[in-house]
Amino acid sequence: MAVSHVSSNSLSLNDRLYAGITALLLGAFLVFGAGLANSSVLHDTAHDTRHSYGFPCH
Amino acid sequence: MIVKYLLAALVAGLFSGALMTAAQEARVIPLILHAEEYEGGEAAPAPAGTEAQPEATHEHSALGIGAGLSEIAGYLSPVSVAYAHGGEAHDDEGGIMFGMSRFSGTLLANLVAGAGFALLLAGASLVTGNPITVANGALWGAAGWLAVHLLPAIGLPPELPGFPAAELADRQLWWMATVALSAGGLYLLILKDGLAAKVAGIALIAAPHVYGAPQPVDLTSNVPAVLGAEFAVAALATTLFFWIVLGLSLGFANEKIAKADR
Numbered sequence: 001m002a003v004s005h006v007s008s009n010s011l012s013l014n015d016r017l018y019a020g021i022t023a024l025l026l027g028a029f030l031v032f033g034a035g036l037a038n039s040s041v042l043h044d045t046a047h048d049t050r051h052s053y054g055f056p057c058h
Numbered sequence: 059m060i061v062k063y064l065l066a067a068l069v070a071g072l073f074s075g076a077l078m079t080a081a082q083e084a085r086v087i088p089l090i091l092h093a094e095e096y097e098g099g100e101a102a103p104a105p106a107g108t109e110a111q112p113e114a115t116h117e118h119s120a121l122g123i124g125a126g127l128s129e130i131a132g133y134l135s136p137v138s139v140a141y142a143h144g145g146e147a148h149d150d151e152g153g154i155m156f157g158m159s160r161f162s163g164t165l166l167a168n169l170v171a172g173a174g175f176a177l178l179l180a181g182a183s184l185v186t187g188n189p190i191t192v193a194n195g196a197l198w199g200a201a202g203w204l205a206v207h208l209l210p211a212i213g214l215p216p217e218l219p220g221f222p223a224a225e226l227a228d229r230q231l232w233w234m235a236t237v238a239l240s241a242g243g244l245y246l247l248i249l250k251d252g253l254a255a256k257v258a259g260i261a262l263i264a265a266p267h268v269y270g271a272p273q274p275v276d277l278t279s280n281v282p283a284v285l286g287a288e289f290a291v292a293a294l295a296t297t298l299f300f301w302i303v304l305g306l307s308l309g310f311a312n313e314k315i316a317k318a319d320r
Contacts, residue, residue, distance in 0.1 A: 011059065011060075011063075011184075015059065015060055016184050016185075016187065017184070017185060018060060019060040019063045019064065019181075019184050020180075020181045020182075020183070020184030020185035020186075021181065021185065022060070022064065022181075023063070023064055023067060023177040023178070023180045023181030023184060024177070024178060024181030024182070024185065025181075026064070026174075026177050027067075027173075027174045027175065027176070027177025027178035027179075027180075027181055028174070028178065029174070030170050030171070030173055030174030030177065031171060031174035031175060031178065032174075033170060033174075034167045034170040034171040034174060035171060036230050036234070038226075040152030040153070041152055041153060041154075041155055042155075043152065044152045044153055044154050044155075044163070045154045045155040045158070045163040045166065045167055046163065046164075046166075046167035046170075046171075047160075047163070047164075048082070048086075048087055048090055048160070048163075048164040048167075049082075049164050049167035049168050049171060050167075051086075051090050051216065051217065051218065051219065051293070052078075052082050052086045052087070052090070052216075052293055052296060052297070053171060053206075053207070053216075053293070053297060054207055054210070054211055054214070054215070054216035054217075054293050054294070054297065055230075055233070056214060056217075056223070056226060056229035056230045056233050057217065057219075057226075058217075058219070058223065058226065
């Protein structure tokens with residue numbers, strides 16, 4: 001039962017979880033940087049984007 | 059193999075972020091610029107198309123030493139201090155990265171946010187074992203929009219510059235918790251079978267709203283209410299467009315890139 005046939009994208013369960021968790025962490029890091037990070041430079045650069053996406057801003 | 063799935067997400071995210079930038083210019087950005095004229099307590103006579111001289115048109119009430127300093131910095135530095143909001147204490151100086159224009163900053167932020175949301179969507183698909191395809195991409199996108207935009211907007215509607223709001227850190231914490239709970243709730247509601255999962259899903263989605271979003275004590279604002287209503291609808295419509303494009307392009311990229319040489 002080492003190989004999972006749950007998903008149709010033919011990755012092993014381990015590879016799928018590894019890829020998925022990597023994607024989640026990397027994605028959360030990017031979204032945090034663009035939308036939430038408390039740095040003036042990031043805030044000012046992303047200002048209009050933060051408002052447009054409805055991120056809490058200011 | 060794993061890298062291909064991440065690459066597919068990046069391609070879809072950058073594509074959607076670029077389209078999002080174009081969509082924002084239609085309605086959302088003009089409303090932000092309009093609202094900034096009212097921000098800071100004085101009716102600044104700034105026209106809407108202000109990208110040309112941001113220093114001159116985005117100064118808000120120059121109260122306090124901090125605002126005065128950033129004003130001086132604005133003249134000395136090639137980097138624009140366009141969004142130094144009046145009376146707000148920042149610990150570093152601010153200004154748009156690399157001295158880019160306001161539009162370039164927005165484009166860059168949209169590309170980063172697009173890639174980030176694409177990776178989150180791809181990650182959710184991989185971890186739960188439900189592949190995103192062209193056929194179901196729009197539904198994945200719609201679920202992402204519900205979790206990240208519509209459900210949090212029930213407590214914290216998209217806000218314009220100059221709107222009254224509670225403490226930023228409280229709102230950000232509530233927002234992140236709501237996005238996470240909504241995403242978990244939607245997973246249970248849509249992808250899990252059984253009555254218990256559906257009920258638990260609804261409970262997770264409702265929980266942050268029962269708890270309540272942080273609200274400002276004082277609701278008065280110089281920004282006209284009509285602008286706020288127009289902006290909330292425009293922001294939600296624009297992000298829905300973004301997520302539908304993202305879901306579809308991620309489905310397409312998965313089929314083209316991730317499964318290319320099999």
